[in-house]
Amino acid sequence: MSKKIIIIGAGPGGLASAMLLTEQGHDVHIYEKAAEIGGRTALLKQDGFSFDLGPTALNMPNVLTALFADCNRNIQDYIKLVSLDPLYSLYIEDIIFSPSADQDRTKREIASLFPGEEEHYDRFMHDNAKKMIYLLPLWQEPFSSLWSVFRLRTLRALPSLTLGNHLIDELAKYFEDKRLRLAFSFETKFLGMSPWETPGAFSVIPFAEHYFGIFHIVGGINRLTHAMSEIVQENGGTIHLNQRVQQINTAAKKITSITLENGETVEGDYFFLNADYAYTMSHLFSQTKAPVSLKKLDKKKYSCSGFAMYLGLDTTLPLNVHTVLFPSDFRIHMDEIMRQQIIPEDLSIHLTYPAAVDKTVAPRNMSTLRILVPVPNNDSKINWEQERSALRQLILKTIEKKLDFVDLESHILTEKIITPHDWEKDYHIFKGAIFNLTHQLSQLGPFRPNKIPAIKNMKIVGGASHPANSLPFILESANIVVRQFNKEIT
Template sequence: MTNKTKIAIIGAGPGSLATAMLLSQLDYEVSIYEKNDRIGGRTALHKMGKYSFDIGPSALTMTHVLTSLFMDCKRDILDYVSLLPINPIHTLYFKDISFPLFSDQASTKKVIATYFPGEEYGFDRFMRENTKKMLYLTPLNQFNYSSLFDFFRPTTLRALPSLTLGRSLMDDLARYFNSKHLRLAFSLQMRYLGMSPWDIPASYSIIPFSEYYYGTYHPIGGQNKIVEAMQQVITENKGKLFFNSEVTEFEIDDKKITGAKLANGQVIEADYYFTNLDFIHSMTTEKTNKADTKEYSSSAFMLYLGLNKEFPFSHQSIIFPSDYRKFSINTMHKKILSKDLAVHITNPSATDNTMAPINHSSIRIMVPVPNNSSQIDWKKETKEFRQLVLDTVKDRLDVPDLEDFIEEEFIITPKDWEEKYHIKHGAVFGLQHVWSQHGFLHLSKKTPNYKNLFVIGAGAMTGSSLPYIIENAQIATKKFLQKEKKSK
């Protein structure tokens, strides 16, 4: 390709890296501009002394999507990343009962039969019916849904019965499980999507389903190893990454971006630009106002602990409050802090001995909390809330001496998510996953119609997990190639 088409990508998160992989593989001149000194965004590595932590995602499912991305670039993902199965997927701690669930369906069925006799047949139906649902819904991820007409595609119409419109996830799970414990066990959506299972549409049952169907994995060294592998492919394809290069504004001429201005005053010129939606929010007051009217997910209070002792926790432990619905209402609707918490604990040392020294543990604790539209003063609340979180873990996991072994500690509050990571309202899971914010109604489809701009990343669609971010990058790349073809 002579006089290569120049592509400028703003940000070095997974969506940007996936896009850069695909376009550099096609021999476009690709440059990524990242405001921080490292790749990954929320998928980055955080080091504290001899302890390593994933800032964000803690497990990977639907690995075929990642495999497909590397195959599109004529690579084998296993040449870059070693994936270990997580088993059990998680251990669930209720006030009156605790039990593990496994990615192996036969093992999970056996656990259910032991603790909830007869309910194992509901699990069989859940898996069987969601297999069909996944078959119909997966092709929908390949569409851009930038207009109402996309909803009338034959593929979309065939999938309509599987969308179970008008039904919440919790309503749907009542069709399979009589036990409230199992309904909660299969509706861990506060963790995945920052919403209440009583609010989220029933179609999202495919997310807990995917853990048992596709399995759940941990890359040796942490989730950050995935973005490092993506960076390596980009570098092999002669793509370029520029760090400490924050884009502050676009220069516009006749609905076309003519340059991206960096904080140091330098102007980057390219033929096409790819960027994250959070940056679009800051472009105009009008766009900010539109963003303020949308419904956002919960935020998260994060506690990262380097412990000089090996604790016998599963890779993932979920602590449930006595009244999960009350907790959800407090978090999502009343936007107040609860005293009885839902807590997600990640202990990668249970699977991977590279995250902490031998006989030590790198523990990450996540608690869903209201986003910053709540006006909670985290400077005032952090100390007391941190202690409440630790007391909850010590009590419910029966580790009264936990604090005695803290060697390193790091906290991220909702205020930090907003100020340091530039996430609207600190809502780490983006917009709420409701029908009024899907498809062509999603804010990313309402962005200024610049001729050479494409929106990518977690904020560009409804669904913030890595597989959906990669699929969105593939959609954006396909859309770009169609436009590029027409322009020639």
């Protein structure tokens, strides 16, 4: 029987849920506060230049291909994927490490920069291939209660979870050179954590990048969410843009309706929440009716934030699509961000330069540069209006020094900066924590907000839910909640 389903938020999780639900014939309505679809994966346009607001790379494309296939679509009819080689260039201390999607080429690169470590790379890839086989079923497990941990598939995977080991310790089993360990763990900052705190199971993330490769979507990752929205609408779903949800209304342990900013009330049978989880719980329910304890919500551990710069340049640069500049001591750097909650003087900088493979994002002979610098979230009480200008100058000077660029500032035609304050105020991201809840063991699996017992007809999808905050995992979260929904209505 067809149900009327309301989805709050047109991010990847909400769109993936809508694709699957409309394919099954349900009446789906997505309400999005912004003028663009995509959430943190939206398109940012300015003065003829196009940027990805958030994620800029795609890995584990098999998850995406499977989603489109489940909707009887061929992904190649909607987007064009470009395999990146090298995957990225990592500037670590005195070396530049540029691993390849070709594992043999990566081994030669390792042999050149880290003699003797190339055989360790083989062992790392072999062991993590087995680890992924065991972990994959866990990513697809609903974990609707603590008892889920005792299911056979979970118990079978426990040895692969390397409980008690942090990622940096796990990598020490394979690589002797600390620079190489950093090269296989820097991705954890996109989980909002330090590799000295991230569970060892997450070694499958660098493995997946080296095994499946990293891809650029022509036009940017935002083209993916546009393709997803096309399928939703082809299937009869409706996407309501510029429609901010003001209030979620409940009665008898159910959501009855939502109230929009314009005063309109919209009823539905089921409600899928794809907006930022903590923001939704603390702002869209009245405090007396919030389905979770707001005190407990505030005490959860949240990721770092990001200081983002979007530059339209009147020139081109000798860069790969992805370049990461490391601080001299990454451990101290992450401690300053996560524990001391101060702005580091020695920065970690991720540069995204799509013009290396994509000429569609900027006018002829020009280019775009997206700069992302991890910084503390808004628990830090940093005054970003005061710090904005100085940090901007430090970022540009650091890039010029480490990449031997001359006067990058003079080539900037257009510019936008988003601070942690902006992420919270304008994008409704709780504490400006752009990578959502952190991923220590106490906030994984059944300990993520997968189900709220106080509300029977609500599903939570997106980066805060199981499995994790990364695009492939967010798409898996949509698969999980739609399967749960199907069981409940049969």
